[in-house]
Amino acid sequence: MPTSPPRRGVRAVLAGIAALLLGMAPAAAANAKAPNLTDGSTAVARARVAADVLMSSYDWEKAWFPSSWWNSAVALQTIGDYMQRTGDRRYLPQLDRTFERNKGPFPAGELSTDEIWGNFTSRAIDDGMWWALNWVQAYDLTGKRKYLRMAEKIAEFTEDYWDTTCGGGVWWNAERTYKNAVTNGQWIRLTAALHNRIKGDKYWLTRAQAAWDWYVDSGMINQDYLVNDGLNDDCQNNGQNVWTYNQGLAIGGALELWRATGDPELLSMARRLADAAIEGGLTVDGVLTEWCDALDRTCDDNAKQFKGIFLRYLMDLADTTGDERYRAFIAEQAETIWERDRDAANRLGTRWAGGTSPEHPNVFDWRTQASALSALIADIPVPAPTYSLAATTSPAQPVVMPARTGTTKLRIDVGVSVTGPASKPMKVTVKVEAPDGWAVSPTTGTITLRPKGSARPVSGAFPVEVSIPASAADGHHDVTATVTAEPGLSFSTRSDVLVAHEADFDTGTADELPWLWDADGSQSNGVQNRFADGHRYFVYKFPFPADTTSARVVLTIDNQYVVEVSPDAEQWTTVLREDRWITDGSNKADQVIDLTPFLGPDKAAYVRVSDSFPEDGWGGRVYHVTATASADER
Structure with a gap:
């Protein structure tokens, strides 16, 4: 179990205070010659921009993300991760509305899934546990016990699907046709999490330990420490795909049970599972890659979200161990996504390394957004910086169909959002650039915003008029905006202007x-x-x-x-x-x-x-x- 840190000298305490203010780990703050504020602040800003894009797909009426039940649970947990990591609490109403609106029964098809039996359960046992893990996270975020009680109800429902077939394990579905990695990885994480949050619990700890012992003995973890999909009818490893989310859940389950027991072998196993994945087992050129990410394949709506689940639990491992290898891997994923897998509207795609093909294009939707957002969240230091500065453009992907003569006018609003101490205003400088032969007015200016802390970013807009000449060539043209502010903050955004005659x-x-x-x-x-x-x-x-x-x-x-x-x-x-x-x-x-x-x-x-x-x-x-x-x- 973690122990209390030793007492530190005055110099170390001051370094720790600086780290809290600048969003850096204490060791990094102590060793740094000059604080690098922009790294952590930019990570927060990127995550905020991507989170806002994700939440633009949230359906307030149905209180979910359209057309996918289990994916909605994972997306909502991702938003919870974002709020917990950054302190931004704007999306708490959506979290609670989802809970209150969807905790009852629903007929088949109402939520694009099987009949919901109440308490977020259905014949798909793993679907219910995605919701349970979300509600555990909601409890951690808010302290509201109704969320934890719901997670326990789902666990009680799930327990009925554990039996002695194959020596143990939870069935994937109510028809009891398959015992697999995802359902049992969830079960370990959930039962251990309940134990760690329910004072005096022994019941769920017993279930978690039994589940882990069975899982390790089941053979689903192969000799390379990669997790295959499940067991065949002979209760042997079926050799099916090693999906990133199964690998992530195994890491997450081991970590949560380690917190419950202090058994060092559990932490060692979490490391071995992570190392197997990031050292080539699930990466291509250092980038986390699903089997279906290949240019001659397409990931279905389920697999679109798998990599984010892995990153959630790798983030947990990095936070727990402080291992710089994991932090470096996370940083590489976040940077690659931002530079190679993001369009002008800040939509994040399914292929983190980028790449597309006519028959199998890179897909951008709310599922891929949630998945990639998990990598951006994981890249945020703990504690998160107080200051952050982000910018977007609207419209982000405008179309201009120019007349034969003259110029065509296009208005672009540069949106700016900031967080910071409420003690003083923040002056943001905006600089806008357009292609040669185009005109922008004004090209520079300032916005003064008054931050109110981190719980609710403060926003403003800087409008510009872009004049596109009739001679502009068909194709994509960038209008870029760079915003800067003290102390040492900078963020860039763009509008991808499509000039087309048809x-x-x-x-x-x-x-x-x-x-x-x-x-x-x-x-x-x-x-x-x-x-x-x-x-x-x-x-x-x-x-x-x-x-x-x-x-x-x-x-x-x-x-x-x-x-x-x-x-x-x-x-x-x-x-x-x-x-x-x-x-x-x-x-x-x-x-x-x-x-x-x-x-x-x-x-x-x-x-x-x-x-x-x-x-x-x-x-x-x-x-x-x-x-x-x-x-x-x-």
């Missing part, structure tokens, strides 16, 4: 994103596949040139669709509707829509796709979009 893109690709004005709750499960079920929709915006006199759009579309158009995204006119009950795509066709009557004063047109039979889940699906405009010769 729209021509497959859905489900990066080429679609600049045109996707409002994704709402629509989904995209691959190239040429965006759909909106139920009462969801998606909207494309076409900012046609100022000299446009006619325009049209061609949608390759099928299933049960409604297509509406608007000049202002407020007044909508239905132009297409499929009134037949079609669920097999048999009505797939190119539908041509004349947008000329619907051009707004600024020549923009909006196209919205939704579901003509919202009760059955086979809403409009779009494969390809082409939009063109013409101008009368004068």
Whole structure:
């Protein structure tokens, strides 16, 4: 068990105080010639930007992240990790609303999963435990015992699925068809966590120890200390994929049980499991890589979130041991994600090393966002810096369709957010740069913000006008903004301006994103596949040139669709509707829509796709979009 630190001299105490103020470990503060404030502060700022993007996908009405039940639990726990690590408490209402809104029963399909039996449980035993681990974390964050009681209820439910088949272990599902690594890794972590939080507990400690002993003896941890997926019908290691989340849960389970028992072998095992993963077992060129991250494969909605779970528990190991090897590995993941796996809208993809291919593009959605966010959170030092400075641009991915002559004006707002002591204001300097031949006004300026601590970042905006000449080449152009402030803070952001004379893109690709004005709750499960079920929709915006006199759009579309158009995204006119009950795509066709009557004063047109039979889940699906405009010769 950890022991109390020895008494320190005055110099060491002062170094520790400096570390608290500057967000550095005491040893680092003592040895540093000059405090490097920006490292920890930038880590906080990056995590805040990415967390805000993730929470933009949270559905307040249903109190979850759309279309995935267990992934929602993991995403919410990630936000809890973020709040606990940084002190930013803005998302506590969403945490509690999810608890209160979803603790009852739900019919099958209501939350895009099996029937929910109440208390976040269902036939998928592992799904319930993702929620239990989330509620343990919520208890740690808030101290509210209702969260811990819920985690214990889920554990009591789960215990009924432990039996003597294969000598022990928890079944993966209520049908008792599979004993696997994920369910039993969760069970160890959960039962040990309950023991460590319930005063005087012996019951859950006994369960945790028995679960660990069985897990280690089961053979799922192979000779290389990598965790295969589960057991076959003969109760032997089935040799299936070594997924990162199974490796992470094994580390997390060993750590939590070590806290309960002080057994040094548990901490040693956690290290061996981590070393096996990061020293090549689950990495490519130093970057954590899932089997399905290869350019000729695509990760499904489950695997998109696995790497973040590994990072959560590697963060725990790094914090517990202080081992610089783990800290360095985490820092490399965070830096790689930020530099190679992030778009201008600060969306984080599934391939942390970057890379894409036409058939298997790098995917950006809320699941990949939550996963990569875990790496950014893990990179934040403990304690987190008091000061931080972040910036974003809006719009982050604007489209400009220039007229034949003159310039096209584009407004970009540079958003700035800060944390810091409430004792004095923070003056932020903004500098904006555009491509050669473009004009920005103003190019520099300042914003003065008054921080109120870390619990709620304070925000402001710096608007600029960008003038794009008619001669601007089609393609992507960066407008960059750098913000600076004392003490030694700096952060850079950009708008990725797409100049295009027509729209021509497959859905489900990066080429679609600049045109996707409002994704709402629509989904995209691959190239040429965006759909909106139920009462969801998606909207494309076409900012046609100022000299446009006619325009049209061609949608390759099928299933049960409604297509509406608007000049202002407020007044909508239905132009297409499929009134037949079609669920097999048999009505797939190119539908041509004349947008000329619907051009707004600024020549923009909006196209919205939704579901003509919202009760059955086979809403409009779009494969390809082409939009063109013409101008009368004068």
